[in-house]
Amino acid sequence: MASHGGIQIPSRLPLLLTHEGVLLPGSTTRVSVHSARNMQVVRSRLLKGTSLKSTILGVIPNTRDPEHDTQELPALHRYETDVPCPESCRSCDCSPKLKGLLFVSLTTTPLSESESAHSALCCLSIGTAGLAVQVVGSNWPKPHYTLLITGLCRFRVTQLLRERPFAVAIVEQLDRLEQYTEGQPLDRELRELTQNFYQAALQLVGMLDMSVPVVAKLRQLLDSLPRETLPDVLAAMIRTSNTEKLQVLDAVDLQERFKKTLPMLTRQIEGLKLLQKTRKPRPDDDKRVLAIRKGGVFPGRQFSLEEDGEDEDGDDMAVLERKVKEAAMPEPALHVCLKELKRLKKMPQSMPEYALTRNYLELMVELPWTKSTSDCLDIRAARVLLDNDHYALEKLKRRVLEYLAVRQLRSTLKGPILCFVGPPGVGKTSVGRSIARTLGREFHRIALGGVCDQSDVRGHRRTYVGSMPGRIINGLKTVGVNNPVFLLDEVDKLGKSLQGDPAAALLEVLDPEQNHSFTDHYLNVPFDLSQVLFIATANTTSTIPPALLDRMEVIQVPGYTQEEKVEIAHRHLIPHQLEQHGLTPQQLQIPQDTTHEIISKYTREAGVRSLERKIGAICRAVAVKVAEGHKMSKAESPGETEAGRAGTTPLGR
Numbered sequence: 001m002a003s004h005g006g007i008q009i010p011s012r013l014p015l016l017l018t019h020e021g022v023l024l025p026g027s028t029t030r031v032s033v034h035s036a037r038n039m040q041v042v043r044s045r046l047l048k049g050t051s052l053k054s055t056i057l058g059v060i061p062n063t064r065d066p067e068h069d070t071q072e073l074p075a076l077h078r079y080e081t082d083v084p085c086p087e088s089c090r091s092c093d094c095s096p097k098l099k100g101l102l103f104v105s106l107t108t109t110p111l112s113e114s115e116s117a118h119s120a121l122c123c124l125s126i127g128t129a130g131l132a133v134q135v136v137g138s139n140w141p142k143p144h145y146t147l148l149i150t151g152l153c154r155f156r157v158t159q160l161l162r163e164r165p166f167a168v169a170i171v172e173q174l175d176r177l178e179q180y181t182e183g184q185p186l187d188r189e190l191r192e193l194t195q196n197f198y199q200a201a202l203q204l205v206g207m208l209d210m211s212v213p214v215v216a217k218l219r220q221l222l223d224s225l226p227r228e229t230l231p232d233v234l235a236a237m238i239r240t241s242n243t244e245k246l247q248v249l250d251a252v253d254l255q256e257r258f259k260k261t262l263p264m265l266t267r268q269i270e271g272l273k274l275l276q277k278t279r280k281p282r283p284d285d286d287k288r289v290l291a292i293r294k295g296g297v298f299p300g301r302q303f304s305l306e307e308d309g310e311d312e313d314g315d316d317m318a319v320l321e322r323k324v325k326e327a328a329m330p331e332p333a334l335h336v337c338l339k340e341l342k343r344l345k346k347m348p349q350s351m352p353e354y355a356l357t358r359n360y361l362e363l364m365v366e367l368p369w370t371k372s373t374s375d376c377l378d379i380r381a382a383r384v385l386l387d388n389d390h391y392a393l394e395k396l397k398r399r400v401l402e403y404l405a406v407r408q409l410r411s412t413l414k415g416p417i418l419c420f421v422g423p424p425g426v427g428k429t430s431v432g433r434s435i436a437r438t439l440g441r442e443f444h445r446i447a448l449g450g451v452c453d454q455s456d457v458r459g460h461r462r463t464y465v466g467s468m469p470g471r472i473i474n475g476l477k478t479v480g481v482n483n484p485v486f487l488l489d490e491v492d493k494l495g496k497s498l499q500g501d502p503a504a505a506l507l508e509v510l511d512p513e514q515n516h517s518f519t520d521h522y523l524n525v526p527f528d529l530s531q532v533l534f535i536a537t538a539n540t541t542s543t544i545p546p547a548l549l550d551r552m553e554v555i556q557v558p559g560y561t562q563e564e565k566v567e568i569a570h571r572h573l574i575p576h577q578l579e580q581h582g583l584t585p586q587q588l589q590i591p592q593d594t595t596h597e598i599i600s601k602y603t604r605e606a607g608v609r610s611l612e613r614k615i616g617a618i619c620r621a622v623a624v625k626v627a628e629g630h631k632m633s634k635a636e637s638p639g640e641t642e643a644g645r646a647g648t649t650p651l652g653r
């Protein structure tokens, strides 16, 4: 089919009558196939045929003038055997015999189709041979196919062989570009026309936004395509009506084709110039829209977003680029970001990937790659602070102070990871918070209870719909420094599912030997976690995976005795609750005996959470009375009455 000199189309072609648009050689268009005749072409040639030849169709545009672009074609009955073809039927070389044949057979077929076949074949015998590169079928709202067809060359129908079930004709190939490319000297006028057309095309492309991929591609095509093909290619791309496209299609002679297309190109350039005068480029203009720049534009000039010095502050892409460069990220991350930024600049904003890439870049610039707080560690102050915050917990506090002391002596201490194990409410989380305070670091709690997807820890790959970074990277973004205290709460409650084992993902996070190059799936570049101080808490070690447990130093936090609870209540819980409820110590005093009673009769726990809730209930009751202006009398000591009300059984005193 393709000879060495150019395209050679088969001499017999099935005909596809199109109502929408005009296919020009060198362009690709979508054609909707609804009519029975065209459906038949698709079924018997495209869907059944297996050779490349069977995918070549003769595409006959069926629109003669703009008024009829979208309307049904003129009635058939005008064409009687003895009636000559109308004036408009320029290129028709139907013999009266052929017209008769068409008339006889078409009168038995549905009118609109008959009209299409007759009028197209009779009035416009020039079409474009096209290669069907894609066929998509659908049954909704009614059965139809959508074809993606690339135009190859012009042809003329010389004889209609049959029209049922679809039209097949003997055709004569009209475009033979090889005659221009194979050394035959062009005459002077044609040479000049070609050169002028090429210059105009360059000017047009130079006025468009080079960051749009299709424009960049078009710029390349201008140099790589034979110049004789340019009128067809550009007429298909620029804003032209179907009538104009039909005129280009009718122009079999190359010189005539250049003459017809050049004014269309010039008109487009003038239109763009006008736009340039009336519109000032705005930073958030859709990048697909032609970017009209100041001053004359020279062919082949490359634009970059940084050129607009005066608009740089407003240009969010330039701002993003500046942020990327200022984020002080390590070399691999910077490399990835610059690559993504380059892609983003070329992407139309409407593409779903645009938002994804932008979010990614925004996260990358927000991450604290090198930002950290300086530790203000003073062991004596730390001891005082820990004692002030927590009563009892001697063993835990001692171990924490040892840990902090070693850290003070060796700032680059790797591990161990402390894991506080004990019943609920014994102060594990609040000790973690105190450690952050003593170190002067940011604190972030990551609740791992119920997490059963490893992407929760490691993030999703960016190819995944709705992808996000994992909790570690999110935490770093929240605190904004790379050396916070991360409290991994409830590590014993990690789940396991088909989506992977989050405990396994935590291994890398907690291993001091590996976590300097922790790679979140979303970021896809390593982030150094070695400065982060991890503390884990758990209620039991039995459900912590052994490999994870092995990386941590377990510190048992046993429950409190009754006396310890009373002390904790009076030193911490009651003052805290009073403050929370806006009460003063003068308004509510709870005697130690009452606290004892609340603990023994209204709580049953190792920690102090329930005790704190009961104290909270007393405070609420007192708050109501204070708000009502009630004067407290000894007889209705709130500690007694409200504790009884807050609990399930009366105090029994």
Ligand SMILES: Nc1ncnc2c1ncn2[C@@H]1O[C@H](COP(=O)(O)OP(=O)(O)OP(=O)(O)O)[C@@H](O)[C@H]1O
Pocket (backbone or CB within 6 Å): 389, 390, 391, 392, 393, 422, 423, 424, 425, 426, 427, 428, 429, 430, 431, 537, 538, 539, 568, 572, 573, 607, 608, 609, 612
């Ligand atoms: N020794 C203590 N001194 C002062 N307050 C304490 C002490 N122990 C616990 N608390 C208080 O008890 C409450 C619960 O503590 P926290 O949330 O730290 O418990 P937890 O051990 O982390 O529990 P869970 O295992 O359920 O997470 C907090 O308000 C905390 O301040």
